[in-house]
Amino acid sequence: MAKYTRKQKELIENWDAQIDFLKSSIEIFDKGKVMEAIRIAQTLRVMFHNTEKSHSIYERLNNNIIFKSSSGLYSPFNLISSWMLLSVELSSDGISYQPKLDNPVDRLFFYDFEDWWNQVIFDDKKNVFSRKDIVVYVANKDGGAHFDDYIPEKYANLIIYNSLGVSDMNGSISNNPMYMAIRVIAQEVIDSVELENYSKERKSVIIPRSSFEVRFLDENEVVRFTWSSTDIQQGNSEDQKSILSKFKLSKRKLFYKYFGDKKVEYIKK
Incomplete structure (x- = not known):
């Protein structure tokens, strides 16, 4: 028999099912079952990850959603590591990363999919990681599709060797920053x-009078951060200008986007 091509209605139904899966997994995660992050990552991969052989539900539906970023604006001038979606909490159990969920930053921006998916969320000063990097690694290699015997060096640095540099008196951290980021x-x-x-x-x-851009952190121009010469009070010294100039840029514009009576700030090409 011939192959069957799924109808648009079926794609929409599956998209809605993935949203329900996310909501269910969030409830489980928030009850303390943090390993549920693996299932969350699997769902996000199905929704958004494209490969040479397969296309995500999001792409096949030609969706045009704009995506909320809970991240503050990344600074390439930081001398220490960055964990853009997380906070650090000290308790009787030690130091842990916590997802930034309630009023995560002073100023929230929304993005088109590619800028959101490929935005830097971790920088340990050796490697940078985007949302896509974290989701795909956990979904594919950390118990989602496979549980590999070996962890690639850059991910081992992040989750085993504590390359972000946050630790208690014993030099340890009590949880996995990747899982916390996936929750966000x-x-x-x-x-x-x-x-x-x-x-x-x-x-x-x-x-008007707001100038925004994305700057690329890798040679392939994939992982990126948002920058502004008008809305960020950095980058004016000669040293900072020199650092910024190392990263290729692509211009963006800042909009107010209204959904009925709701207004958000939206950065787009």
Whole structure:
């Protein structure tokens, strides 16, 4: 018999099912079952990850959702590591990473998918990691599709050898930063989908006199961070300008985007 091509209705039904899976896994994670992050990563991979042989549900649906970023704006001038979606908490159990979920930053931005998916969320000063990097690694190699015998060096540094540099008096950290970040990514997706469904009334208004761009942290121009010469109070010294100039840039524009009576700041090409 011939191959069967899925209909649009089936893709929409599966997308809705993945959203339900995310919500269920979030509930389990929040009850203390942090290994549920592996299942969250699997769901996110199905929703968003493209390969040479397969395309994500998001791409096949030609979705045009804008994505909430709980990350503050990354600074390439930091001399210490960055963990953009997390906070650090000290308790009787030691030091741990915690997901930034409630009012995570002073100023929230929304992005098109590629800028959001490939935005840097960890920088241990040896390697940088995007949302895509973390989701795909956990889904493919950390017990999702496979549980590999060996952990690649850059991921081992992050989760085994504590390359982010946060530790208690014994030199240890009590949880896995990748799992905590995945919890935040799942929430960003849920919040973004809810905004998309909030109202069919849409309007975008460009914000004048704001200059934004993305800068690429790798030679392949994939992993990136957002920068602004008008809205960030850094980058004006000659040394900082020299550092910034090392990263290729792509221009962006800042908009107010309205969904009915809700307004968000949206950075787009």
